[in-house]
Amino acid sequence: MKLSRLTLLLGFILSASGCSLMPEYFRPAAPVPEAYPGQPANETVTEAPPLPWQTYFPDADLQQLIQVGLAHNRDLKTAVLRMDEAKATYGIQKADRLPTIQGNLTYDRSRTVFSSSQAFEAELYRVGVGISDYEIDVFGRVKSLTQAALEQYLAVTENRQAVQATLITEIATQYVNLLTLHAQLKLAQQTLDDRKQTLHRTQRRFEAGLDQVLDVKAAQIQVEQVQAQYAQWQRQLATTQNALYLLLGESSQRTPLVIKPLADLKLADVTPGLPSSLLTRRADIRAAEHQLKAANANIGAARAAFYPRLQLTTNVGLVNSEFSKLFSDTGSNYWSFSPQLTIPIFNYGRNKANLNLAQTRERIEVVNYEKTIQTAFKEVMDVLSTRAAIAEESAARARLSELESSRLQLVKRKLDQGLVTYLELLDSQRSVLDAQSQALQIQQQALQNQVGLYKALGGS
Template sequence: MNCGQKRMVLSAAAFASSAASAVRPVRPVRHLPPAIFVAALAGCVSLAPPFEQPPMPVPQTFPNYAPATQSTVTAAEIGWKDYFKSPTLQGLIADALAYNRDLRLAIQRVDEARAMYGIRRADQFPTIGVEADLARARVPADLSGFGRPVTANQFQVGVGIASWELDFWGRVANLRDVALQNYLATDAARQAATLTLIDQVANSYLSLRELDERILLTEQTIATREKSFRIFKRRQEEGAIAKLDVKQVETLWRQAVALGAQLQQERATRLNALQVLVGKPVDLPQADVKLDDNAVMSDLPAGLPSDLLINRPDIIAAEYQLRAANANIGAARAEFFPRITLTGSAGTASTQLGNLFTGPSLAWSFGPSVSLPIFDMGRREANLDVVKSQRDQAVTSYERAIQQAFREVADALAAREWLAEQVDTLRKTVDAQAERARLAQLRYEHGASPFLEVLDAQRDLLDAQQQLVQTRRALLSSRVSLYSALGGGAFATSADVPAPSTHNP
């Protein structure tokens, strides 16, 4: 903020006083304390209201969570390389951070916001330029006053200041602060986009591994049922069983084949979606092993809701936007006071090029300007109402971001608790269904029950196995969501984030 030219402040204050008496009172001027004018005499002032952080509109603790068990290490201090244990998943995340186009756009928006801040910051300082002019003119005889035509030359070289605003009321400084807060908000939004991308890649990877395990189960079932179908068909040809039993076995086999084709289609679709996230082709062959929960990621402490204010990038971005809206009020209030600008230059001027830097050729100009609209149909007052409304909206957006973050953490904690219980129950269910299928097969072989009982038991076993795999993946996804909801990696080292590539992969 430029605060020079103290003598001009006195005249500016006097002009503001006379101008204020010439127009109808407006609310911003009427409520400004006299201390503002005292501060203006001593230096620059800011008419922005003091920033007050709104209270958190959520409970002090998360539901169903005991703070006494929390760890000293928070999710924000755990980088994604430390949290996700799978080397394959780490490679996918690294590629996504380097090649994902949405994240690349977010980074480019940060560059744009940084440049805008540079422009606003430069507005605080005078623009100094060097200028050299040559003017040659001919005046006809009847206008020259000498009875003959006159040709005149003028050479001029000087250094000048073009329309430099003396920012007594903090208008330019507040606009600079607006640009700075918008830049910081854009960078926080980039961090939020990074965290969202990590979440999406991790969940896509888990979905693919879930499908791989379900496909493996289905293929094993297909092979078993196809073998049973061939045995039953041979027994039917020998007249040992009825044709109905063969058709029942064939139906069960065909259903498993259809399920396998459906799962393969879903896997291809999920792989295509993962390639878009990663930003380049992905070589992820179908796995033939079960998804190991402990080999994928670590467990996390939830912490307290107040930690979200410093860990969640989207909440941080909302706070910066609130600060920008607050500074905008100061710029709007400054419009009610005189705007003082300076224009001046100093150099040499002569009619002869040889005398340009010799003799009495000094030339200068100085033009201070003071402007204050007297009557604008309430435009400035309406503009102040607009920015105040925008500040109120920013407060609401900030509170909404906190509430949304609280809900996401609470949902992830609930999912982590109850899905773990479901997984335990489903494991026992699969064991029970496997024993049921074995007993049904024995009963059928001894003629104690029809084959329909075997079909039902095998069908229920496959459904239970598929449901168990899906629930285990949902449990892992809840842990990914918890990491994202807690602002995972916010305080991790920048080495966790590779620099984006400047060319297409």
């Protein structure tokens, strides 16, 4: 066969692969309101672009921790490898759309017996190039499978982005927890020193006959309570540090953890926009849609199974009885062209069942897509609905802490004047510790709320 004929043949093969039975894709409507609670649906909202994590978390020390985590975290590395795996799978499936051209070299030796006295022996060398069992994709089966593999790869890519956003959120959250525990320990140490001084003073007054043994016992109880609380926070601090280093991917704990007041940790404020923006902002929603598109493509492949499949095997080359003369002028040319048409006749309902399976899986992916959107909407609502309450509580806790501190100073002055008992002093000291501790906790919740908004809006 001449080169021009082979070119025409390949052109026919590629032109025949044009039909597709894959259903047209329509994005399902988002099953969420048009606006978040407290935001009028008809209000014009300026949609802000997603903030990169470097802008959302401007603190230099936190940025360093996030960069270490992005470089070393094992979950993120696994997500990247999963992406490479899906890309390779797509490449394999994509290759099926084009014919595989192979070279071959064969040697045949045979002996044919015509009678008891006559026999014929022959040997033959062949060298050629050809196509083996190539499916001409007349009804788009291979094209649909390739499209499904592409959507699976895109879904895994989005999952990798979702893993990164989750990792950044967890690192920031654990860093907030770490700073909170250090502040709690500092507060507990100051309170413990104050309680020990009160205990020593009470013991001296008891020895002087000015206080009762009940006052001494009460002071001792206050000291032990603070020591127990201090030990509890130390234990929580150790586990928080371990959790943070696990997120960073560093078992040797090489990265220093810079400790600062909670008030010094600043986060950017973002505009939530409209719920519809979650469809493009959140990687998990984009991944769910790609899974839906993959299921839609698989329906096309299942439909194509009802129609005939056309496979082609071709070969062209040289043949000779002597290997040394195979490429000489005395060599002979040969070619073969073997199309095969396979028509499904009776397969006990297998094709119908496969189509039903593909359609059912597509409906499942629709539900998963809608559930993912609803979950994202709920996460944003959780953050937004608690933001105002947290801010109000934080202000109230700060005022309460100041009032309790002022009350403690007043009690101390009255104690020096003999107007109050040591039990009242101990009670006031306990109230100050509780108020200051709760003020730190609400600061922690406010920062965690801001960190949660980064992930809820689809941090990048």
